[in-house]
Amino acid sequence: MLPVGPGPNAKMRAVARVHQVTDVDDPRVDDFRDLATADRRPDRPGGRGLVIAEGVVVVERLLASPYPVRALLGVRRRIDALDEQLAGVDVPAYAVEPDVMSAVVGFHLNRGVLAVADRAPATTAEDLIARSRRLAVLEGVGDHENLGALFRNAAALGIDGVLLGAGCADPLYRRSIRVSMGHVLRVPFATFDDWPGGLPLLAEHGFRTAALTPRATAAPLAEAGLDRGKVAVLLGSEGPGLAEDTISAADLPVRIPMSPEVDSLNVATAGAIVFHAMSGAR
Amino acid sequence: MLPVGPGPNAKMRAVARVHQVTDVDDPRVDDFRDLATADRRPDRPGGRGLVIAEGVVVVERLLASPYPVRALLGVRRRIDALDEQLAGVDVPAYAVEPDVMSAVVGFHLNRGVLAVADRAPATTAEDLIARSRRLAVLEGVGDHENLGALFRNAAALGIDGVLLGAGCADPLYRRSIRVSMGHVLRVPFATFDDWPGGLPLLAEHGFRTAALTPRATAAPLAEAGLDRGKVAVLLGSEGPGLAEDTISAADLPVRIPMSPEVDSLNVATAGAIVFHAMSGAR
Known part of the structure; x- marks a missing residue:
């Protein structure tokens, strides 16, 4: 699926919510760190309990879900593709270069954007x-x-x-x-x-x-x-x-x-x- | 699926058809070399045209198929599990240690046995x-x-x-x-x-x-x-x-x-x- 084009206020909104991150060790992106080795049973006691969505389509579905989104991490182009869905959602989006993204996540993620949410009450x-x-x-x-x-x-x-x-x-x-x-x-x-x-x-x-x-x-x-x-x-x-x-x-x-x-x-x-x-x- | 137990003549037959291979460069196992980088369109002109089966169950199906089997490569235990199916089939089975197998194939293959066949006429x-x-x-x-x-x-x-x-x-x-x-x-x-x-x-x-x-x-x-x-x-x-x-x-x-x-x-x-x-x- 191709990203939906940004609406008329896209640029202004995007500027308001997107934070550029250049330091791999920036603690603001800790939710996204080392995903391949992170807990495989996040639902169990001791697990971080985070819900991770990968790629524009799945991040869209997370934004529309009952799970409270904490943040996004992605390359600028993918974050911009979500601009319509991000309107009115009060979450930070961290824009990074692809190499920073790979270093944070722990592997190359060709979907280019992630979002993280908390669990909702069962x-x-x-x-x-x-x-x-x-x-x-x-x-x-x-x-x-x-x-x-x-x-x-x-x-x-x-x-x-x-x-x-x-x-x-x-x-x-x-x-x-x-x-x-x-x-x-x-x-x-x-x-x-x-x-x-x-x-x-x-x-x-x-x-x-x-x-x-x-x-x-x-x-x-x-x-x-x-x-x-x-x-x-x-x-x-x-x-x-x-x-x-x-x-x-x-x-x-x-x-x-x-x-x-x-x-x-x-x-x-x-x-x-x-x-x-x-x-x-x- | 658990391997079927060997029949009464299993040991004799197995000894007759199995060749131990210890040298990674042994040309008898060339059909199985570097499978991950081998041609992805073996059906096209220039492709090797080989049919590769992985694992006991799939090798069984290859042995029962119209494709003429050229050879097997595997760890001893897996080859022995195929003994019944190999009875009456005139193909060499090359038994190797797991590290030799990985070195030939180019990656770790946890199914432990491979077979190679030629294509049949379309x-x-x-x-x-x-x-x-x-x-x-x-x-x-x-x-x-x-x-x-x-x-x-x-x-x-x-x-x-x-x-x-x-x-x-x-x-x-x-x-x-x-x-x-x-x-x-x-x-x-x-x-x-x-x-x-x-x-x-x-x-x-x-x-x-x-x-x-x-x-x-x-x-x-x-x-x-x-x-x-x-x-x-x-x-x-x-x-x-x-x-x-x-x-x-x-x-x-x-x-x-x-x-x-x-x-x-x-x-x-x-x-x-x-x-x-x-x-x-x-």
């Missing part, structure tokens, strides 16, 4: 269930890229929210955000405190639950009627799949018919197929 | 069309990972073959093979000599052709009836999509209904959704 699983119609429920999705891709597919295909069971990675880790193309900042998510003990919450709110599994006795997706009513689909990671207890806790096991020579699909790909079947969109 | 588009019922037709899929993922999804979801139009990467490039989990070695493919001028071949063989496009006037996938008869779906790359001429040459434009805030899906993901809709599998 939504509870029950809150999210109460205001949704179509949900994805994930178990054991510990891979940041798969998790990000699931959020991207959920956003594209009309899923209202994502619930996280045991063993999932942090959706707000930098790589999840990037692979989701920033949609993890838009699709609400919540974590079950009790897993799989929290699943009955879904039935209490009128949801049918479908567990995706390759077992031959499961209903083929096309016959499962997931395009009707309030539906939550349970998805496990590619290798082990959903735990036996989790499948038992669901109303209906569902399968995607597959060639006998192939043992699995990527979890985000399988999710996309199911989300499309749930949408019933015409 | 299938013509018309041959492939004549013996298929469900086809994927790709245009402009220049990214090796997307191409590999498309082949993996095609294999899983019952697509009989893949036709390549203009602008596609080489399916037999190492990274495509890896991302496809070796399924590119199983799903037949062919290249159109004339693009999009060759598309009428599909109609001549009784195929309906559906072009995937986000345009609002296209038929929603669920209503397009792609689960009946001989169907070929045309898929373009994520950014530009299919060319206007290509969409016009198809019988029917089809869309995957998407949220208005999201502009696209990954091409392999979109392909998976369509392939599932084409399968009509119960």
Whole structure:
């Protein structure tokens, strides 16, 4: 996507908010330092808890999200491309030369702009269930890229929210955000405190639950009627799949018919197929 | 996947076919040298034309494929894991220590085993069309990972073959093979000599052709009836999509209904959704 051209007041606004940084050790850019080696579980105690967005499109989505943005860091051209989105947002943008940026971040970042935000207060699983119609429920999705891709597919295909069971990675880790193309900042998510003990919450709110599994006795997706009513689909990671207890806790096991020579699909790909079947969109 | 245990004659067979290599400069392993910098278009004139498989599972699929295997290179444990598959295959396996392997290949390869094969004679588009019922037709899929993922999804979801139009990467490039989990070695493919001028071949063989496009006037996938008869779906790359001429040459434009805030899906993901809709599998 090409950057949107700046509006008529662009230059004045940009001048007002942008600070040039030339010193690699400037403490104002500490949030962006050594990202490749920074904590991989920023959500856990001891983690910095920061939300990092990379590239113009994802930074745009962060600016439009509920996460309070702390600052931007980027080359001048990329910051200028965000000028419209920065109007009325009271955050500093630190403009740097590409070599300073690489030295701060710890690697070459060809997207040219970053933003950092604090976490927002977590939504509870029950809150999210109460205001949704179509949900994805994930178990054991510990891979940041798969998790990000699931959020991207959920956003594209009309899923209202994502619930996280045991063993999932942090959706707000930098790589999840990037692979989701920033949609993890838009699709609400919540974590079950009790897993799989929290699943009955879904039935209490009128949801049918479908567990995706390759077992031959499961209903083929096309016959499962997931395009009707309030539906939550349970998805496990590619290798082990959903735990036996989790499948038992669901109303209906569902399968995607597959060639006998192939043992699995990527979890985000399988999710996309199911989300499309749930949408019933015409 | 855990390696299959060796059969009763395993030890004898393994001893007979495995050659220990200790010298990094041994010319017998030249096929495996400096893979990261080797030609990225091995299919083109001047390219070496070699097909490289990485890891036990993908090497198994190469051994079962029509591509004539030239040799294996790997650590002893991984070669032994392939013993059953190597029975009756007259190829040398070069066993090396991990540091020799890294020095030959040019990087650390944690899958521990490689195989190399020659290309097989190409299938013509018309041959492939004549013996298929469900086809994927790709245009402009220049990214090796997307191409590999498309082949993996095609294999899983019952697509009989893949036709390549203009602008596609080489399916037999190492990274495509890896991302496809070796399924590119199983799903037949062919290249159109004339693009999009060759598309009428599909109609001549009784195929309906559906072009995937986000345009609002296209038929929603669920209503397009792609689960009946001989169907070929045309898929373009994520950014530009299919060319206007290509969409016009198809019988029917089809869309995957998407949220208005999201502009696209990954091409392999979109392909998976369509392939599932084409399968009509119960």
